[in-house]
Amino acid sequence: MKKFFIGFAFVSLLIAGVLSYFASGDPDGLDKTVEDTGIAEHAQEHPFSGGMFADYALGGDDRFTGLAGVLGVVVVLGLSFGLFWVLRKKSDAR
Amino acid sequence: MHMSDGLLNAPLSVVLLVVAVAGVGFALVKARADLDDRTAPMAGLVATFVFAVQMINFPILPGASGHLLGGALAAILVGPYVGALCVTIVLVVQALLFADGGLTALGANITNMALIGTAAGFLVAVALRRFAAKGKGGLAAVAFVSAFVNTLLAATGFVVEYAIGGAGGVEIGKVALLMWGLHALIGIGEGLITAVTVTSVASIRPDLVHLLKGSNTAFGSKPLEVRS
Numbered sequence: 001m002k003k004f005f006i007g008f009a010f011v012s013l014l015i016a017g018v019l020s021y022f023a024s025g026d027p028d029g030l031d032k033t034v035e036d037t038g039i040a041e042h043a044q045e046h047p048f049s050g051g052m053f054a055d056y057a058l059g060g061d062d063r064f065t066g067l068a069g070v071l072g073v074v075v076v077l078g079l080s081f082g083l084f085w086v087l088r089k090k091s092d093a094r
Numbered sequence: 095m096h097m098s099d100g101l102l103n104a105p106l107s108v109v110l111l112v113v114a115v116a117g118v119g120f121a122l123v124k125a126r127a128d129l130d131d132r133t134a135p136m137a138g139l140v141a142t143f144v145f146a147v148q149m150i151n152f153p154i155l156p157g158a159s160g161h162l163l164g165g166a167l168a169a170i171l172v173g174p175y176v177g178a179l180c181v182t183i184v185l186v187v188q189a190l191l192f193a194d195g196g197l198t199a200l201g202a203n204i205t206n207m208a209l210i211g212t213a214a215g216f217l218v219a220v221a222l223r224r225f226a227a228k229g230k231g232g233l234a235a236v237a238f239v240s241a242f243v244n245t246l247l248a249a250t251g252f253v254v255e256y257a258i259g260g261a262g263g264v265e266i267g268k269v270a271l272l273m274w275g276l277h278a279l280i281g282i283g284e285g286l287i288t289a290v291t292v293t294s295v296a297s298i299r300p301d302l303v304h305l306l307k308g309s310n311t312a313f314g315s316k317p318l319e320v321r322s
Contacts, residue, residue: 004299008139016146024151024159029276030095030252032158037268042261044100046193054193056149069149072187076145080183081138084176087122088129 009077016069020056095163095248095277096188096195097202104198106259111201117209118182124175128304136302137172141180143291144168148184152283160280163207166215166244167288170237171295173304174216181208206251215244219305227311233296234289236305241288245281249273 027035034040048054053071058064102110129137144164151159164184168177185203188194195203219226219240226236253273257266296303300313 004302005135005139009142012139012142012146015143016149020146020149023149023161024153026151026153026157026159028095028151029154029158029160029249029273029280030097032276033269033272034101036272037262037264039101039256039260039262039264039269040098042100043098044196046098047197048190048193051191051193053191056192056194065149068192069146072145072149072192073142075191076183076187077138077142079187080141080180081135083179083183084125084129084134084137087126088131088134089126091131 009073012073012077013070016073017066020065020069095161095203095207095252096185097199097252099196099198101196101199101261102202102255103259103261106255107198107201109201110205110255111198114182114201114204114209118179118204121175121178121182125173125179128173128176133172133176133302133304137176137180140168140171140177141183144180145184145187147287148188154276154279154283158276160276160283162284162287163211163245163248165207165211165213165248166219166237166241166284167291169212169216170219170240170288170292170305171303174212176304177216178208178212181212202252202255206248206255210251211244211248214247215240218243223305226305227313229312230293230297233303233306233313234293237289237292238285241284242281245277245284246274249277 052059053068056065056068058067144162144167147162148164151161154160165177165181168180172180182204185195185200185208189197189200219236222236222239225232253270256269292303296306296313300306300311306313
């Protein structure tokens, strides 16, 4: 059982840390739609666009995308595991 | 599919924030029944996996890409309520830590991707459950269709929201055509990723696939846990 969970976490780390370098930089479907129609002119700058990890980089340097990805994996795993563990029904057997 | 701030007007953004808070609150209450010592860690891993895979934009046309939304994937693996929470956590971390998806747009983004997408994907998956229980091919097909619908309906969420309170006054038909056309292609990618992921989990740990619970399935030799 543990093996499966460790394997699953490892796959996520690998995707966010390594495969992320091969992601397409083109706009996604919604971004493409708002760009092509001019709606994007109304888009506002993200309040945290100057943040250290903004746009999955480190200080704007996207050579560190993998690092940002690994950080994201750790943060999401920590938050979600914590939340779901607190929410769970406690088993009577243990 | 993460909206920036400013694409929708302020009143609509507030309404969608209320919708998101209500929906996530409902999911928080209902999720408890689906979480135990075994499924809680699985749920954390599903959220993590959705985050990781969302980083991988795949090309769909020259100059356009798409990425997984993950609602159907999460709902099939951990149920609709926990699944909606998984996608919500991902969207919140993306907006706060990576400046991906606006802050006033967070309600809209949660509504579209975590609530509409997950609910749509799950309803399709449940409607087709008997095919999913037949084996790997059936499960893959059900996962694909659920994920495709999840993508198209999440995209439709934006179309409807833009029609109600979008900035710029672009003709709604034009927005709808672009959104649906592009997301039909992205939905194929979403379907493939979801099918591969769900069948991989099912072949190793069929007991951890929420959709297969409580039904006689062709998966694995381990008896499925009877839920009390």
